[in-house]
Amino acid sequence: MLKPIRYNICLAMMSIMLFIACEEQHEHTAPAIRARDSVAVMTSYGVNTLISDSGVAKYRIVTEEWEINTNLQPSRWLFNKGVFLEQFDEKFHVQAYIQCDTAYYYDQMRLWELRSRVRILTKDGLRFASEQLFWDEGKHELYSNVFSKLITPDRTLQGSYFRSDEQMTKYFISNTKGSFAKDDFEGGDNGPNDANMTDSARRAQDSIAKYQHPIATPQRRNTSIPLMH
Template sequence: MRKSKVKSTTGLSRLTHITVSVWATVMLILILSCSTEKSNHAPAVNENDSLPFMQSWGISTLISDSGVIRYKITAEEWNIYNTTNPPRWTFVKGILLEKFDSTFHIDWFVQSDTAYCHNQQLWELRGRVVIRNQEGTVFTSEELFWDMDRHEMYSNMFMTIRKPDEFLQGYNFRSNEQMTRYSVSNANAETPFSDSGSSSSNDSVMRAAPTKPNQP
């Protein structure tokens, strides 16, 4: 009887040892699987993505092109971002941009509530946009793009052009930089004329502008 009792105790000890080993193996597998699981978290946001490289306030500066002063920028706030794609300048509190001709006279100037310059080539003007050139032509809209590389301006929103002898309004504006050659789609124009039957009164007549765009 004593010999049989000893065998029973030994078998129980072996069973306990096997159970502990199995559980240890299972726990090890779970730990390894958790440690190798891929993370689904988004990458950390780099502060350079949202912070400007340079900030300036109350600025009035001249900008040269090929060694010749061509532009003057006046703005309350100017932010430069050099880590974005493409790099950009922002003028969130408005801008006055003046362009000079070869004799350093103002060729035209533009004002807007907000302005962005992408890669120092493409200007995006938003809000109350007003342009006036040497000839007295005044352009107004809520949007204007100025491509300095192609030397052209364009806008798809409603716009108006006022000249000493004409008033034009419409959409899909395309123009050269000097705003001397432009085209407008779906446009109406007012042209003053003298009434031969009246010597002192001037009237105006509405006429449809050509719908076929002219290349600036």
């Protein structure tokens, strides 16, 4: 009689231990090596290509590395190793050369963000330098909220805020400092009254003036811009 009782007790204890062992087992899942939103959809190297809009070439991109990531919010193109751009008009004439150390293009917003050693050289000889610049393709304007320097063929301007049209023919700089050509004060195109204008008045005039120049024949292409020091 004792044997069946002992057998039943042992069987019950084994069942309890097996149940406890099963209860203590947990599934361990390793975390993802990279978050989903950090994975690029496409990465290209050694890029030299034209970007078109409605069949019209807008600009040429030259870059060592081009990453497209639509998982980020907002989605964007990333140029973490620098980029060189040639900007064209509707007739495929070069309007400007643009380069920087880092760039992001928010494709859904049609907005460029250029960072670190941003340099622009236009067909009219205007040079621009800053550490940050935004290019809004929808509004057809450029702007910067950091210190910027603008050099035209006859004057130099610098300030803490910059805004311009895409062609950089109409521009505004606030909190400006500048140097001007001697002709601005001694018998320029506006006659004797030109010499009586104050520096601040001339800066204001310069910020809204639209300079007309003949279209220059672009010279073939050097992928570097003469940088300003």
